[in-house]
Amino acid sequence: MFTVPFLLLFIADSHLCFFQFSSESSTYTYLLADTNTKEAVIIDPVLETVDRDLKLIKELGLNLTVAVNTHCHADHITSTGLMKQRVAGLKSAISKFSGATADIHLTEGDNIPFGRHSLTVKETPGHTDGCITLVTGDQTMAFTGDALLIRGCGRTDFQQGCAEKLYHSVHEKIFTLPDECLIYPAHDYLGQTVSTVGEERKFNPRLTKSMEEFVELMNNLNLPKPKKIDISVPANLVCGLHHV
Ligand SMILES: *[C@@H]1O[C@H](CO)[C@@H](O)[C@H](O)[C@H]1NC(C)=O
Ligand SMILES: [Fe+2]
Numbered sequence: 083m084f085t086v087p088f089l090l091l092f093i094a095d096s097h098l099c100f101f102q103f104s105s106e107s108s109t110y111t112y113l114l115a116d117t118n119t120k121e122a123v124i125i126d127p128v129l130e131t132v133d134r135d136l137k138l139i140k141e142l143g144l145n146l147t148v149a150v151n152t153h154c155h156a157d158h159i160t161s162t163g164l165m166k167q168r169v170a171g172l173k174s175a176i177s178k179f180s181g182a183t184a185d186i187h188l189t190e191g192d193n194i195p196f197g198r199h200s201l202t203v204k205e206t207p208g209h210t211d212g213c214i215t216l217v218t219g220d221q222t223m224a225f226t227g228d229a230l231l232i233r234g235c236g237r238t239d240f241q242q243g244c245a246e247k248l249y250h251s252v253h254e255k256i257f258t259l260p261d262e263c264l265i266y267p268a269h270d271y272l273g274q275t276v277s278t279v280g281e282e283r284k285f286n287p288r289l290t291k292s293m294e295e296f297v298e299l300m301n302n303l304n305l306p307k308p309k310k311i312d313i314s315v316p317a318n319l320v321c322g323l324h325h326v
Pocket of ligand 2: 153154155156157207228236
């Protein structure tokens with residue numbers, strides 16, 4: 083586990099450029115690019131930081147082709163709709179099971195290519211029905227959304243949440259990835275930025291429990307309702323743009 087507020091990783095020989103940004107709502111946005119072709123993908127961009135994100139994309143001369151959401155978020159509004167208005171040719175993507183509008187509706191096994199690289203979709207429902215985990219082609223990085231967090235997981239008490247489904251998703255779709263595969267979640271409230279499949283499989287206090295214990299725990303968290311849920315969910319069903 084590392085705690086760095088802003089992380090830039092250059093994996094020279096694979097020509098993959100990777101940025102992780104945090105925003106006020108403790109949400110992480112990820113930008114991945116092929117440094118040769120300049121094609122780029124952004125994961126979970128946030129409305130309030132659209133200018134910051136587009137500035138960097140412009141500075142780096144990237145060709146942003148896809149803006150993907152790991153699920154229909156309840157705690158913040160996505161900037162995919164606004165980005166589409168500002169970036170010619172940009173397509174939005176989200177799970178087919180999210181109920182949200184987008185240019186691309188993703189299902190299990192779909193690929194989001196960017197230059198020589200790609201992200202593969204794994205359906206990991208449980209936090210919501212439309213949660214996906216995005217895994218790089220070489221299985222060195224997994225963007226788990228709110229399915230698996232660092233030493234935690236997303237809540238399962240609203241938006242079609244189901245603890246049993248989440249348990250199966252994490253064990254069958256994420257914990258079966260290589261131990262060294264890096265885990266990049268959609269949120270972290272402690273400033274932790276990355277973990278690994280091996281670490282979470284061993285030390286995640288929730289997902290190391292039996293399914294029965296996990297379900298019991300998740301169904302008794304008694305968390306307060308997210309502050310922005312009544313605004314965020316309807317907005318995110320339409321790429322963060324309200325119907326006028
Ligand atoms: C950006 O990438 C897309 C997809 O590969 C391609 O069709 C388009 O021509 C590229 N645009 C620029 C300006 O390079
Ligand atoms: Fe969420």
